Amino acid sequence: xxxxxxxIVPIGPYHPLLEEPEYFQLFCDGEEVVDVExxxxxxxxxxxxxxxSKHWDQVTxxxxxxxxxxxxxxxxxxxxxxxxxxxxxxxxxxxYIRSIIGELERLHSHLLWIGLAGHFLGYNTVFMWAWKYRExxxxxxxxxxxxxxxxAMFRIGGVRRNIxxxxxxxxxxxxxxxxxxxxxxxxxxxxxxxxxxxxxxVGILNKEDIKNYGAVGPIARASGVDIDVRKDDxxxxxxxxxxxxxxxxxxxxxxxxxxxxxxxxESIKIIxxxxxxxxxxxxxxxxxxxxxPKGEGIGRHEAPRGEVFHYIRSDGRASSPIRHKIRAPSxxxxxxxxxxxxxETISDVCIILAGVDPCYCCTERIAVYDKEKKKKVYSFxxxxxxxxxxxxxxxxxxxxxxxxxxxxx
Amino acid sequence: MNVIYSFWYFVxxxxxxxxxxxxxxxxxxKITARIxxxxxPPWYQSFADIIKxxxxxxxxxxxSNRFTFIFSPILSVIASTICGTMLLLVxxxxxxxxxxxxxxxxxxxIPSLSIILGGSSSGNVLASVxxxxxxxxxxSYELPFICAIIIPAIKANFTTSLIEIFQYQNLxxxxxxxxxxxxxxxxxxxxxxxxxxxxxxxxxxxxTEIAGGALIxxxxxxxxxxxxxxxxxxxxxxxxxxxxxxxxTPIIGFGSLLIFILKYLVVLILITLIRNTNPRLRIDQSxxxxxxxxxxxxxxxxxxxxxxx
Numbered sequence: 001x002x003x004x005x006x007x008i009v010p011i012g013p014y015h016p017l018l019e020e021p022e023y024f025q026l027f028c029d030g031e032e033v034v035d036v037e038x039x040x041x042x043x044x045x046x047x048x049x050x051x052x053s054k055h056w057d058q059v060t061x062x063x064x065x066x067x068x069x070x071x072x073x074x075x076x077x078x079x080x081x082x083x084x085x086x087x088x089x090x091x092x093x094x095x096y097i098r099s100i101i102g103e104l105e106r107l108h109s110h111l112l113w114i115g116l117a118g119h120f121l122g123y124n125t126v127f128m129w130a131w132k133y134r135e136x137x138x139x140x141x142x143x144x145x146x147x148x149x150x151x152a153m154f155r156i157g158g159v160r161r162n163i164x165x166x167x168x169x170x171x172x173x174x175x176x177x178x179x180x181x182x183x184x185x186x187x188x189x190x191x192x193x194x195x196x197x198x199x200x201x202v203g204i205l206n207k208e209d210i211k212n213y214g215a216v217g218p219i220a221r222a223s224g225v226d227i228d229v230r231k232d233d234x235x236x237x238x239x240x241x242x243x244x245x246x247x248x249x250x251x252x253x254x255x256x257x258x259x260x261x262x263x264x265x266e267s268i269k270i271i272x273x274x275x276x277x278x279x280x281x282x283x284x285x286x287x288x289x290x291x292x293p294k295g296e297g298i299g300r301h302e303a304p305r306g307e308v309f310h311y312i313r314s315d316g317r318a319s320s321p322i323r324h325k326i327r328a329p330s331x332x333x334x335x336x337x338x339x340x341x342x343x344e345t346i347s348d349v350c351i352i353l354a355g356v357d358p359c360y361c362c363t364e365r366i367a368v369y370d371k372e373k374k375k376k377v378y379s380f381x382x383x384x385x386x387x388x389x390x391x392x393x394x395x396x397x398x399x400x401x402x403x404x405x406x407x408x409x
Numbered sequence: 410m411n412v413i414y415s416f417w418y419f420v421x422x423x424x425x426x427x428x429x430x431x432x433x434x435x436x437x438x439k440i441t442a443r444i445x446x447x448x449x450p451p452w453y454q455s456f457a458d459i460i461k462x463x464x465x466x467x468x469x470x471x472x473s474n475r476f477t478f479i480f481s482p483i484l485s486v487i488a489s490t491i492c493g494t495m496l497l498l499v500x501x502x503x504x505x506x507x508x509x510x511x512x513x514x515x516x517x518x519i520p521s522l523s524i525i526l527g528g529s530s531s532g533n534v535l536a537s538v539x540x541x542x543x544x545x546x547x548x549s550y551e552l553p554f555i556c557a558i559i560i561p562a563i564k565a566n567f568t569t570s571l572i573e574i575f576q577y578q579n580l581x582x583x584x585x586x587x588x589x590x591x592x593x594x595x596x597x598x599x600x601x602x603x604x605x606x607x608x609x610x611x612x613x614x615x616x617t618e619i620a621g622g623a624l625i626x627x628x629x630x631x632x633x634x635x636x637x638x639x640x641x642x643x644x645x646x647x648x649x650x651x652x653x654x655x656x657x658t659p660i661i662g663f664g665s666l667l668i669f670i671l672k673y674l675v676v677l678i679l680i681t682l683i684r685n686t687n688p689r690l691r692i693d694q695s696x697x698x699x700x701x702x703x704x705x706x707x708x709x710x711x712x713x714x715x716x717x718x
Contacts, residue, residue, distance in 0.1 A: 009534055009619070016617045031538070031692060120617045122608045122689030128445035194609065194687050197694060346538060347691045350618045 009033075009346060013042055017120060017350050020360040024337075024353060031345040036337055041367020043360060051324035056082065056156060056292055059321065063310075064150055066326070067362045069112060072105045073303035074326070075154035077310040080235055080299025082156045085312055086292050092237075093283040094158035096274040099237040101144070101153050102301065103267040103274075107178070108137040109304035110260040113357045114185065117257060120354045121198060130185060136178040140171055158286025168279050172272065179268050186261040199254035203340040203352030206251055213339065214332045217306020219356050222259045223251035229302040241273040253355040260357075292316070305329040305357050328362030419494060423486075426493040430640035431455035433677065437643060440681045455640065462633035470626045474530040481527035482627070482634035488519035489641040496648050499571050500660060510562060510569040513649065514555060517604060520638050521547045524613065527635075528623030539622020542692050543606075543613035549699035550603030550610070556707025557597035560589050561653045563714045571652060578656030585654045589714035594654045596707050598676070601646045602683050603699070606639070609687040610695055647676040 012023035021042035027035040047066055051059045063074035076098065083090065090098075111134040118126030138148045144163055145151040153159050163171075189195060205215070210225045220227050228245045230238040246262045248255040294316030301308050306329030313323040333356040341349045368377040378386070435455045442449025469475055495509060495516075521543060528540040561584050562569055565577035584590035603610040614622045624635055655672045658665045690698065 007534065009538060016620055028538075030541070118688070122611060122615065122617070123687065124441075124608075125445050125685045126688075128447060132446050192688075194690070198688050198690065345691060345693070347612065347615070347618055347689070 011350070011353070012039075017354060018358075018360070019116075022358075022360045026341075026346060026349060028346065031347075033341055033344055033346060033349050036341050036349070038334070038337070040360070040364060041369075043364045044366055045361075045364070048324050048326060051321060053320060055319050056321070059324065060154055060156065061152060063326070064152065064154075066328070067359050068149060069109050069359065070105060070303045070305065070308075070362075071150050072101050072153065073301050073308045074310070074328075076102055076236075077299040077301040077303075077308045078312070079154050079156055080301060081297045081310040081312040082292065082299070083297070084299055085295050085297025085314060086156075086289065088157055088287060088289060090158050090287060091284040093162075093278055093281065094285050094287075095237040095240070096278045097159045097163055097285065098154070099241070100163070100271050100274045101151060101159075102236065103270045104137055104140060104144075106267045106304045107264055108134050108141075109357075110264050111137065111182070113260060113304075114189070114257065117253075117351065117354060120351055121195070123195070126185075126189070133178060133181040133185065136174050136181075140174050143167060143171060143174075155286055157289040158284070160286070162285050163275075163278060165279060168275050172275060175268060175271060179265070182261070182264050182268075186264075189257060189261065196254060199257065199351070200250075200252055202253045202348045203344065203355055204250065204252045205336055205340050209336060209339040210251075213336045215306070215336050215356075216332060217302070217304070217329050218256055218259045218263065219306065219333050219336065221245065221247045222255040224249040227307075229300045229307045233300060235301070237274055237277075238270070240277070241270050243270050243273075253351055256355050303329055305359060305362075306333060308362075328359060330356070330359045330363040334358050334360075334363060419490070422494040422497055423490045425497075426490055426641050426644065427637060430493075430637070430642075430644040431459065433644045434640040436674075436677065437681050440678060441685055444682075444685045459633050459637060462636070463630045465629040467629035467631055468626075470531055470533070473532045473626070477526055477530035478626075479631065481523040481530065482631045482638070484526070485520045485523035485638040486634045486641070488516055488523065489638045489645060492516045493641055493645045493648075496571075496645060496652065499575065499652065506570065509571050510558060510574070513571070514558065517642075517646070517649075518547065518551065520642055521604075521606075523638075524623045524635070527627065531623075531626035533626050535619040535621070535625050536623050538619050539613050539615075539625070542615075543623055545692055545696060546603055546610060546613060549696045550600045553596050553699055553703040553707045554600040554604065556704060556711060557593045557600060558653065560584075560593035560707075560710050560714045563711065564589070575652050575656045579658070583655050587714075589710045590654060592706060592710035592713065594650070596703055596710065597650055597653065598679055599683070599703060600699070601650060602680055603695070604646055605642055605680070607680070607684040609684070609690045611689060612692055612695065615689060643677075647673055647680065650676050 007028045009026040009028050010023070011026060012018055013021045023039040023042070025037040025039065026033045027037070047062065051062055054062055060075045060078060063078045064071050066074045082088075111130050115127045115130030115134070118124065118130065141151060142148050144167070145153050145161060153161060205219065205223050207223055207225055209215070210220045210223045215223075216227060224247055226245055226247050229235075231245050243266045246259050246266060248259055292314045294314055296311065296313040299310045299312070308329055309325075309327040311323070311325035312321050315322050336356060337349075337353060340352050344352065366383065369375070370377050432452070432455070435450065435452055438454070439449040469478055492513065495513070499509075525540045525543050525547075528536040528543070561574050564584055564587070565574040568574060568577075578584055585594050602608075606613060612618075612622075614624060619625070624632060627635060651669070651672050655676070658668055660666055660669055
């Protein structure tokens with residue numbers, strides 16, 4: 001085994017497969033991948049620490065900058081967390097608008113992935129077409145929020161901008177155009193025999209693997225695990241509209257693509273219903289929030305890549321959170337490569353790694369390097385040990401007075 | 410005198426082939442762009458690329474075999490230029506000799522071999538993955554490619570001379586208007602995508618997997634030579650297919666030349682369409698595809714052509 005491990009095919013730190021700096025070492029025996037090692041830590045920005053020095057309202061914008069693609073997921077989860085903490089019920093109109101933004105983002109993110117997956121397979125026509133279709137969604141964003149990527153729509157207690165009645169017909173028209181195009185793309189992808197040959201039976205994750213790694217989102221749903229925060233723990237307007245969760249059973253890359261494509265149609269359903277509900281009605285879009293009381297809150301949102309989780313703690317005096325903990329879906333999805341990549345060929349490993357739709361900037365955790373010796377100071381095990389130690393320390397300090405901690409332990 | 414004449418003929422045809430090859434690669438890029446709803450590059454883009462590359466620094470990696478590393482791109486250009494020169498001779502002067510078809514099979518493998526040579530001399534891990542793929546691919550597409558070359562040779566009364574195949578078609582109509590001709594044409598079209606190293610058989614370069622593969626360490630004019638050789642091949646291989654399967658009108662005068670160019674463009678566009686409507690295949694899949702179905706159909710085509718259909 002040691003002999004075989006000597007040939008390392010590097011994917012990263014800078015590689016056309018990855019949009020972000022990240023390093024996968026493939027230990028290869030010919031074309032077959034025997035083992036994979038993941039080295040992270042090129043992109044850490046210390047957002048959690050930064051959040052502790054910002055005002056509650058500023059944190060909404062800060063967390064929006066965690067990820068460029070699912071930029072609204074983090075504010076969504078953060079606002080949910082703060083509203084959970086302060087027990088705020090947001091106005092109904094704001095709920096619908098939040099859902100619309102969340103689902104539009106899912107649409108553009110899934111289309112982006114389909115395009116990238118095509119590019120990674122050398123199928124640049126799919127790449128260009130999917131991104132062309134995505135333009136319609138970005139135009140809708142521009143119409144609603146004024147921005148194409150960082151929308152700044154969320155605030156604690158509601159949303160910042162209203163969707164006016166006169167905008168709704170043109171929004172619905174754009175959406176139905178995009179729907180037709182996605183339908184065509186879906187049929188093209190599902191019927192393509194070469195794509196099937198390339199993707200079916202590749203990188204299979206079964207239900208056991210999903211549970212062991214705690215994978216979430218489309219990855220879990222492609223393996224037949226029906227988890228979706230929008231259904232399991234409804235927030236915003238997701239329990240007010242009619243939609244269904246998409247699951248498939250094979251767990252290969254092809255199913256992951258199918259789940260994403262079919263989810264697009266559910267998103268369109270949600271958006272259409274929400275637009276119908278807010279049309280012709282008037283109402284507040286935010287609720288004034290003056291103070292954040294002492295306590296803790298959690299917020300969850302089903303981002304395009306899976307469940308994003310925010311934990312917030314306030315001491316009731318400071319104007320900023322005293323602890324902000326973020327867990328992005330890629331953090332649990334990426335490590336599934338241990339179960340899906342080993343034994344596959346290099347070509348397949350590339351698309352499997354891309355198949356989880358990894359978002360590295362969401363995932364980045366600390367890495368400590370010694371500059372002189374050019375060596376890592378802490379190994380993964382050391383960091384886990386340190387993290388457990390710290391958790392124990394915090395538990396001793398505050399564990400008794402917290403309701404949440406009692407629930408968890 | 411003869412030597413000097415051939416030398417100048419070679420140089421002139423190199424210039425001609427470079428210009429037309431780069432122009433043809435622009436057509437390929439432009440069609441690709443239009444299929445993908447992009448605007449596409451201006452007509453001089455391919456020339457600009459080569460000129461830009463020739464101005465860049467050439468880096469020879471440490472630990473590489475310097476001579477092989479520098480020599481193999483040049484070999485690649487020379488081989489593809491000789492291919493093109495031979496074809497032009499056949500078309501322009503009806504010049505050829507008895508076994509030039511076999512010579513072509515050899516010459517067309519040299520660009521692939523030079524990529525393997527260059528990649529293996531660079532000493533890069535990704536390049537080694539790339540050359541192992543290129544080797545397997547070369548072995549796999551060569552078999553149906555040769556099958557498809559044998560078919561017109563049989564039809565033209567068992568000759569291995571390209572000029573005789575071309576003249577046979579002038580008398581008896583294009584090879585493609587027969588059952589074995591159609592089979593052979595489809596096979597050689599698919600095999601030539603492997604030969605040209607375009608999608609679905611671009612695994613030796615597979616940018617998103619092994620970041621350029623065999624060519625990863627190349628830079629400057631050496632990379633430019635590989636690109637140039639590839640462009641020339643993009644001109645030579647479809648021309649070869651046209652001569653083998655779509656002959657039928659002797660090139661006399663302007664009108665017949667136009668028809669000939671049209672035929673060439675049809676083959677080129679077909680290759681471009683194949684490369685834009687398929688994802689990249691895995692190496693085991695391409696091997697199974699070439700040695701399985703395609704070779705079987707190729708042998709079937711040979712049998713049919715033996716029976717004279």
